[in-house]
Ligand SMILES: Nc1ncnc2c1ncn2[C@@H]1O[C@H](COP(=O)(O)OP(=O)(O)OP(=O)(O)O)[C@@H](O)[C@H]1O
């Protein structure tokens with residue numbers, strides 16, 4: 001299977017605080033990897049480094065064969081928009097746009113196409129937001145905003161999906177809908193990294209890791 005992402009000996013310190021102490025792993029196309037760990041242990045930090053939103057203190061990120069460290073910020077932004085779908089822990093939606101417009105936002109750069117708009121609408125409908133396409137974020141619940149953010153991350157079929165606690169604060173039915181979308185993206189060949197506090201979802205990934213003391217430890221998904 002094609003390697004989508006290779007993470008090599010990533011370290012990250014904030015001042016004197018060492019958050020990541022040497023993280024290495026690879027993810028392949030069609031694979032879902034989950035990361036669990038206590039609050040504050042560095043899960044979001046790790047995802048933001050993988051998502052090329054901040055630089056590590058040391059180590060290498062290779063995305064689809066391109067080494068991110070050697071690129072300038074513009075090339076990193078291009079790599080990110082081509083290959084990565086990010087579902088942020090705090091759904092970052094633009095308040096002045098509707099749900100549908102928020103999903104379509106990343107495509108405006110390339111000129112909006114009708115088929116992309118139809119796909120955005122379909123995704124929002126699948127996520128249970130058929131009646132809310134033209135609502136603004138202020139008119140949506142937190143769980144609804146999270147689903148809009150998920151639709152935005154999935155819209156352009158990214159080869160790498162980074163989902164930071166996407167089922168947090170959702171009821172079990174909606175959590176299942178969200179997890180199923182990630183599962184389907186994986187089945188279409190995306191590599192998915194799921195950060196979650198919910199062990200039952202973490203254990204449904206192909207591989208599960210625990211982040212503790214700055215290091216990743218693989219755990220069995222068969223318990
Ligand atoms: N920009 C920053 N400057 C300084 N310290 C930071 C910064 N971002 C994160 N940290 C620190 O790094 C540590 C890890 O934060 P991070 O958000 O990665 O944790 P997390 O595992 O995602 O936690 P949670 O489960 O609560 O989301 C925390 O102690 C946090 O205070």
Ligand SMILES: [Mg+2]
Nearest residue numbers: 043044089164
């Ligand atoms: Mg976090």
